[in-house]
Amino acid sequence: MSPELAPEPVPQTPEAEVWEPPMPPTDLIFDDGEPLESNRHRIAMNLLIESADSALAERNDYFVGGNMFIYYSSRQVRNQDFRGPDFFAVLGVEENRDRQGWVVWEENGRYPDVIVELMSPSTAKFDLNEKKQIYERTFRTPDYFVFDPFDRNSLRGWHLDTDAGGYQELEPDERGWLWSSQLNLWLGIWEGSILHVETFWLRFYDADGNLVLCPDEKAQQEAEKAQQRAEAERQRAEQERQRAEQERQRAEQERQRAEQERQQAEQERQQAEQERRRGDRLAAKLQELGIDPETLENP
Structure with missing residues (x-):
């Protein structure tokens, strides 16, 4: 009996290759080392x-x-x-x-x-x-x-x-x-x-x-505006101080005028009081001398 022949291998059909799109490059250069012109x-x-x-x-x-x-x-x-x-x-x-x-x-x-x-x-x-x-x-x-x-x-x-x-x-x-x-x-x-x-x-x-x-210019502009606002506030405060000083000076002048008027009124009162006293002394003296003061006023 002849030996059994081994079966011939069944030819394998190669699987269809799956197509994949090419991937974009990943080794990109982002700096060419070339400086700007100036x-x-x-x-x-x-x-x-x-x-x-x-x-x-x-x-x-x-x-x-x-x-x-x-x-x-x-x-x-x-x-x-x-x-x-x-x-x-x-x-x-x-x-x-x-x-x-x-x-x-x-x-x-x-x-x-x-x-x-x-x-x-x-x-x-x-x-x-x-x-x-x-x-x-x-x-x-x-x-x-x-x-x-x-x-x-x-x-x-x-x-x-x-x-x-x-x-x-x-x-x-x-x-x-x-x-x-x-x-x-x-x-x-x-x-x-x-x-x-x-x-x-x-x-x-x-x-x-x-x-x-640009941001630096904006920051500078804001700083200048802040400085201008601060200067404006300083000027307003100075103006308020000057107005307050002027008001104080006017009030002081009014006080001094009132004091002068008071002193003048006091002087006039004192002068009137002195005149009254002199009149009283004169009337008393005339009375001592038996002279009626009215006869002196109406000779």
Whole structure:
């Protein structure tokens, strides 16, 4: 009897591979180690961030930042060919998240609503061309502005008009200001001292044309107002003291006049009393001499 042949193994059908979408990169860099163009650029950037934060303080659904990466695609991460704007604002987002940068796929696909680039001779071409195209075509950022902190006439801005096919340049008003419809704020030039640097600065203004103050300016303004109130109170107190002193002096003068009148009346009383006594003595003397005083009065 021939030995029993072992059964041939049943070929196994490979299980269908389960497709999983590629995960977004996690090894993101948030600091390129490249400093800003100048100290004035740094101050100008922080001034925009702080004043915008002040202007939006009553809201709880915004984020403002600057000089930080905006990650929007894996290709961008691989090539590292894009750096974040100097200032940007995003509205309608979670406010209090601790963000090292703006990662679009972690922000429900949200891109900045407003971007400001602080240009320099070395970045102007990129800001006005490649970056502008990214903000217009990829970010679809409604408001984009550029400004060179060393050129007061360099402010330009664009608003995204989808019906017109893209960015349309904004016309400045008679002051040279540009309107941001997203922030409901003006962007314009202000002259003054910031961190001991006296020059012109790009600033936000509210719809009524009032300068939007950053926290340090607000604190200084409040301190000045408190000082003015204290000085006004001191002046009012001094005026009250002077009025009280004047009243005291008038009362003293009235007292002195009353005292003088009293003394004068007393003197007149004493004089009258002396006259009366002299008359009484004279009448008594005449009576001793047997002379009727009336005969002397009517000779």
